[in-house]
Amino acid sequence: MVSLMDRAAQVDLPAYTDDLLGLLMERRRAIAAAEAECALIVAELVDRQAHLELGFRSSVSLLMDRLGVSPGVARGMIRLAAALREMPCTLAALEVGSIDLGRARVLVAARESAPELFAAHEGALVDTIAGLPMSDTARVLDYWVQQAAPEQAERDAAAVHERRRLFVSVVGEMVHLDGRLDPVSGQVVITALGALTDPGNLDPADTRSPAQRRADALTELCRDRLDHGDLPAQRSERPHVVVHVSVEALEGRAGRPCELDDTGVITPEQARMLACDAKVTRVITGPGSQPLDVGRTTRVIPPGIRLALMVRDGGCDVTGCRAPRRWSDAHHVVHWADGGATALDNLVLLCRRHHRMAHEGRGSPRRE
Structure with a gap:
């Protein structure tokens, strides 16, 4: 069997880029024309009830078996085939290749909102989108649906909103996020993340990828909400991140594992970073980690010292970093668990990224 690469090597490709693009x-x-022909064939197979003749339960199962496609793809092919029979302008445009299958599907979706009006406007719509990018194609047809069938557009928007989802799960060493948002909610998230990832506001030495910056921005937004937001109480307490850590681990000695409530074990240095600027509750445990006594919860950094620190530093104290004080932690230069004083001359404001780097030994605070 001749491979695709072998065939490509035998093809006399044009020497000039314009000719190659042509x-x-x-x-x-040619692919678009073939897709149009495939749609007509699928429509004919459905009309003939070929699945019964060949021993299948449905046209969907027939296409799944013979074409190796998923149920969703098979149903989409049948839906497209049925619609194209009632869309002569769209079918003709596919046959000559002036639109592709993706644009045909968007036209089919628009037709379902107002079939009679679409029939009157189909030719103009096809001509309009033929030379447009896909994003503009969807926008033009969304506008048309809103004008042609405003009530249906509202129902469609409500249906889209109902499909919103967000799943959060611990997978191995990472927390996996997977979700979908309606356009309005999605724009809120995009705008908020964009405000924290704007390249113009970043430290020139920042080597994080765009994806890493977005992940950090989402974390910062949630941290800010926990620190400053009016969130509903959980079991009569304001929501907060809980770290279970032994005194030995805080002091840099071997001790029991440090753990978070939902995501499991973290390193002692991560626990020390979180403890730099936190409330601490002393819990004395006996054999088998049985709690014997719970002491009073105290804040590591008193409010007065924190205020003075915020006034002095203004934001992250690393040269070139523009993170404001709202997004910064108070960092003990010498950790309090190591005997460091909770005093201004031993404290510095660091954004979460530089705070993490300081505890990982990849950088030190620098005050100008």
Whole structure:
């Protein structure tokens, strides 16, 4: 069998880029024409109830078996085929390659909102989107649906909102987020993340990837809400991140593992970083970690010292970093568990990234 790479090596490809792009566009038009023909074949198979003749339960199962596609893809093919029979302008545009299958599907979705009005406007809509990028195609047809069928547009928007989802799960050493948001909610998230990841506001020495910056921004938004937001109480307490850590671990000696409530074991240095600026509750345990006594919860850094620190530093104290004080932790230069004083001359404001780097030994606070 000749491989695709072998065949490609035998093809006399054009020497000039414009000619090569022309060849690609020609092949794409041929694919669109073939997709139009496939749609007509699928429609005919459905009309003939070929699945009964061949011993399948449904047209969907027939396509799944013979084409190796998923149920969703099979249903989409049948839906497209049925619609294209009632969409002559769209079908003709596919056959000559002036639109592709993706644009045809968007037209099908628009038609379902107002079939009769779509029939009157189909030719103009096809001509309008033929040369547009896909994002603009969707926008044009969204506008058309809102004008042609405003009540249906509202129902469609409500249905989209109902499909919102967010899943949070601990997978191995990481926490996995997976979700979908409606356009309005999604814009809120994009705007908030964008405010914290704008390249113009970043330290020139920042080597994080865009994906890492977005992950850190989401964490900072949640931390800020926990620190300053009016969140509902949980079991009569304001929500907060709980770290279970032994005195030995805080002092840098071997001790019991440090753990978070939901995500499990963290390193002693991560626990020390969190303890730099936190409330601490002393819990004395007996054999088997049985709690014997719970002491009073105290804040590591008193409010007065924190205020003075925020006034003095203004924000993250690392040269070139523009993180404001709202997004910064109070860091003990010499950790309080190591005997360091909770005093201004032993404290510095650091953003979470530089705070983590300080505890990892990858940088030290620098005051100008």
